[in-house]
Amino acid sequence: MPRKKIIAGNWKMNLTPKKAEEFVTDMKAKLDTDKVEVVLCVPYVSLHAVQSVLKGSNIKVGAQNMHYMDKGAYTGEISGEMLADMGIPYAIIGHSERREYFAESDTQVNIKSLKALKTGITPIICIGETLKQRMSERTFCVISKQLSIAVDGMTADDIAKIVIAYEPIWAIGTGKVATPEQAEEVCAAIRKQIGEKFGQGAADAVRILYGGSVTADNANTLFKMPNIDGGLVGGASLQPTFEKVVHFE
Ligand code: 13P
Numbered sequence: 001m002p003r004k005k006i007i008a009g010n011w012k013m014n015l016t017p018k019k020a021e022e023f024v025t026d027m028k029a030k031l032d033t034d035k036v037e038v039v040l041c042v043p044y045v046s047l048h049a050v051q052s053v054l055k056g057s058n059i060k061v062g063a064q065n066m067h068y069m070d071k072g073a074y075t076g077e078i079s080g081e082m083l084a085d086m087g088i089p090y091a092i093i094g095h096s097e098r099r100e101y102f103a104e105s106d107t108q109v110n111i112k113s114l115k116a117l118k119t120g121i122t123p124i125i126c127i128g129e130t131l132k133q134r135m136s137e138r139t140f141c142v143i144s145k146q147l148s149i150a151v152d153g154m155t156a157d158d159i160a161k162i163v164i165a166y167e168p169i170w171a172i173g174t175g176k177v178a179t180p181e182q183a184e185e186v187c188a189a190i191r192k193q194i195g196e197k198f199g200q201g202a203a204d205a206v207r208i209l210y211g212g213s214v215t216a217d218n219a220n221t222l223f224k225m226p227n228i229d230g231g232l233v234g235g236a237s238l239q240p241t242f243e244k245v246v247h248f249e
Contacts, residue, residue, distance in 0.1 A: 004036065006036065006038075006039060007190055008038075008041060008090070008209065009237025010092060011040065015042070018049075021046075031057075032058055033246065037058075038246055040059060044064075062124070065093070066079060066115070068112045068115040083119070084120050089220060090123075090163075091116055092112070094112070094126045106146055109125065110152050124164075125165065126165045127147055127150065127168060129170075132245040142246055143189065144189070146186060151194070160201070160206060166209070167210075167212050168182075175216065177212060178222075187227040191206065194206050209230045211233065217241075218249075220248045231245070233245055
């Protein structure tokens with residue numbers, strides 16, 4: 001069965017709930033398709049408003065993070081249980097900005113991803129190398145380590161449910177997009193590693209996205225590569241041209 005592509009927007013810390021509501025009200029009809037899975041990962045405070053506007057459409061709403069405990073004394077945190085109760089089907093886990101600014105470790109990414117699966121939320125697990133690591137030819141080694149820790153303790157069935165986003169850090173918000181060949185090479189290596197550990201079925205099922213300066217102009221060449229199953233889009237997901245990213249074909 002061919003893998004359905006996912007075009008996910010990561011709004012990061014942008015738009016107030018009111019502005020979010022306006023934006024999705026405007027974009028709803030343009031982004032609503034069943035050809036690809038469209039997911040908007042919005043700030044927690046906008047989840048409800050965006051979800052209400054998108055009701056009845058094929059567009060899904062996701063969170064950008066979640067805690068690995070169900071509840072307790074974790075001031076300022078939001079649990080997977082809370083998101084699941086709201087009917088939120090996706091959460092980004094381990095984005096490089098969380099790793100960098102909030103000291104999220106590979107182990108935390110693993111625990112959060114396992115918890116997401118247990119809660120019925122699909123984790124979009126982010127991995128990616130820095131420019132320095134790429135320049136010193138450590139890309140594959142870095143990716144392989146991040147991946148193996150992230151999926152530790154998962155089963156082949158779990159793997160079929162998760163989404164992996166390859167986001168080279170040097171391409172995020174820089175306008176320096178990876179070439180389709182660079183992105184494909186890493187996504188193929190990710191799929192190969194999954195296959196070696198979890199079997200061919202899991203490798204064929206897992207969806208691997210590319211993220212980093214995706215725009216309406218480069219989406220088509222990236223997303224038509226055989227091992228790239230769509231994108232995780234930052235800046236461009238906040239623009240009216242996001243419609244063109246979604247309809248990249
Ligand atoms: P940009 O698309 O703005 O480069 O951001 C990518 C990203 O971080 C998506 O998670």
